[in-house]
Amino acid sequence: MAEIALKSLAHSYLPNPTKPGDYAIREMNHVWQQGGAYALLGPSGCGKSTLLNIISGLLEPSSGEVLFDGERVNSLPPEARNIAQVFQFPVVYDTMTVYDNLAFPLRNVKTPEDRVHERVMEVADALELTPHLKRKAKNLSADEKQKVSMGRGLVRDDVSAILFDEPLTVIDPQLKWKLRRKLKEIHQRFEITMVYVTHDQLEASTFADKIAVMYEGQVVQFGTPRELFEAPNHTFVGYFIGSPGMNFIDVSLRNGRVMAGETELHIGREIAKALQDVRTTNVKLGIRPEFIEVHDTAVEGSMAVDVEHVQDLGTYSILYLKLGETSLKARIEEEQDAPVGKAYLRFPNDRVGLYVDEFRVEVPHE
Numbered sequence: 001m002a003e004i005a006l007k008s009l010a011h012s013y014l015p016n017p018t019k020p021g022d023y024a025i026r027e028m029n030h031v032w033q034q035g036g037a038y039a040l041l042g043p044s045g046c047g048k049s050t051l052l053n054i055i056s057g058l059l060e061p062s063s064g065e066v067l068f069d070g071e072r073v074n075s076l077p078p079e080a081r082n083i084a085q086v087f088q089f090p091v092v093y094d095t096m097t098v099y100d101n102l103a104f105p106l107r108n109v110k111t112p113e114d115r116v117h118e119r120v121m122e123v124a125d126a127l128e129l130t131p132h133l134k135r136k137a138k139n140l141s142a143d144e145k146q147k148v149s150m151g152r153g154l155v156r157d158d159v160s161a162i163l164f165d166e167p168l169t170v171i172d173p174q175l176k177w178k179l180r181r182k183l184k185e186i187h188q189r190f191e192i193t194m195v196y197v198t199h200d201q202l203e204a205s206t207f208a209d210k211i212a213v214m215y216e217g218q219v220v221q222f223g224t225p226r227e228l229f230e231a232p233n234h235t236f237v238g239y240f241i242g243s244p245g246m247n248f249i250d251v252s253l254r255n256g257r258v259m260a261g262e263t264e265l266h267i268g269r270e271i272a273k274a275l276q277d278v279r280t281t282n283v284k285l286g287i288r289p290e291f292i293e294v295h296d297t298a299v300e301g302s303m304a305v306d307v308e309h310v311q312d313l314g315t316y317s318i319l320y321l322k323l324g325e326t327s328l329k330a331r332i333e334e335e336q337d338a339p340v341g342k343a344y345l346r347f348p349n350d351r352v353g354l355y356v357d358e359f360r361v362e363v364p365h366e
C-alpha cells in the first residue's frame with residue numbers, strides 16, 4: 001500500500017504545447033493518501049484516464065513527478081509499480097477457470113499455493129464468486145466476467161493501489177448498486193488505496209470517502225460528497241453535482257445594489273460588500289435548488305418570480321422559475337403545494353455562494 005503524490009504534474013499529447021488547452025492534464029498537485037477510497041469524477045474528455053494511466057505507468061507525464069511513498073516512479077514500468085488496474089471491459093482468460101483466473105496474478109509473482117488458495121477463496125467470497133470457481137470463464141455472463149476481472153485486481157494484498165477505470169460500465173443496472181456497495185465493503189476489509197474513475201456522481205459518492213472532481217485537465221475540487229454538494233468551489237462542480245445542478249445567476253453591483261440584469265436581488269449585504277472589490281465582470285451567485293425557500297405569498301425580503309413549469313417527481317417537485325430574465329430551479333418536498341403562477345423566493349444567506357471567474361470566493365458573514 002502506498003501514498004500516491006502528484007507533484008507539479010502536467011501532460012500534453014502534443015509535441016510542443018503552448019496554451020492551457022493543449023494540455024490533457026494541466027499542472028496539478030494532488031495526494032491520494034494510503035488506504036483511502038477515492039473517486040475521480042468528471043465528464044468525458046476531462047483527463048481521467050490520462051491521469052490514471054500516468055499513475056499506473058502506462059503513460060509518462062510531460063512534466064512533474066509521480067511519487068509512491070515519496071519515491072519518484074516516473075520512469076518505472078507498470079509491472080514495477082505494483083499497481084492493479086481494473087478496466088471498463090473484463091480482462092479474463094476465457095479458457096481458464098474462474099479459480100485460475102483469480103489465482104493468476106498471485107502465481108505470476110510466485111506466491112506459495114497455500115497462500116494463493118487462501119486469497120482466492122477470500123476474494124471469491126467477497127465478490128460472491130464461490131459457486132462459480134470451477135467454471136470456465138468463457139461460460140460466464142458479462143457481469144460475472146467483470147466480477148472476475150475485479151477479483152483479479154483485488155487478489156494481491158501487496159499492491160500499492162488499485163485503480164478502477166469505470167469498472168461498472170458493462171454491469172447490469174440492477175447489479176451496479178450491489179457491486180458498488182461490495183467494493184466499498186472490500187475496501188474496508190482490505191484497506192487498500194483505491195482510486196475509482198467514473199463520470200457518474202452517484203457511483204462516486206457511494207464508493208468514495210473523498211471525490212476529486214476533474215474539469216478540463218484540472219482537479220477543481222477534492223472533498224467529501226457533502227462538501228462538494230454544500231460548498232462547490234467551482235461553478236462546474238455546482239453544475240455537475242446534484243440533480244438538478246446548482247443555479248448560477250450572473251450579477252453586477254449597481255449603486256450598491258446586487259442586480260441580476262434589471263432585477264434587484266434581495267440578499268444579505270455581505271455580497272454587495274464583497275462585490276465592491278471585484279474587478280472582473282464574470283461574477284455569479286450560486287444557490288442549490290434545495291436551498292431556495294419557496295413561498296406562495298410575499299414574505300419579508302422575498303423576490304417575486306413566475307412559475308413556468310412544475311415537474312412532479314413523486315416525493316418532491318422541481319419548479320422552473322423566472323426571476324426577471326434569469327431562469328431558476330427550486331426543489332420543494334411533497335408536503336408543500338406547488339405555487340401556481342407566481343411564487344416568492346428567499347435565498348438564505350449562508351446558502352448563497354459567490355463565484356468570481358468561476359471559482360468560489362469566501363464571503364464573511366456579518
Ligand SMILES: Nc1ncnc2c1ncn2[C@@H]1O[C@H](COP(=O)(O)OP(=O)(O)OP(=O)(O)O)[C@@H](O)[C@H]1O
Pocket residue numbers: 013024042043044045046047048049050051199
Ligand atoms: N492517445 C491520445 N492522443 C491524443 N489525445 C488524447 C489521447 N488520449 C486522450 N487524448 C485527449 O486528452 C484529453 C483527455 O482525455 P481522457 O481520455 O484522459 O479523458 P477522460 O476523462 O478519461 O474521458 P473518457 O471518460 O471519455 O475516457 C481529451 O481531450 C482527449 O481527446
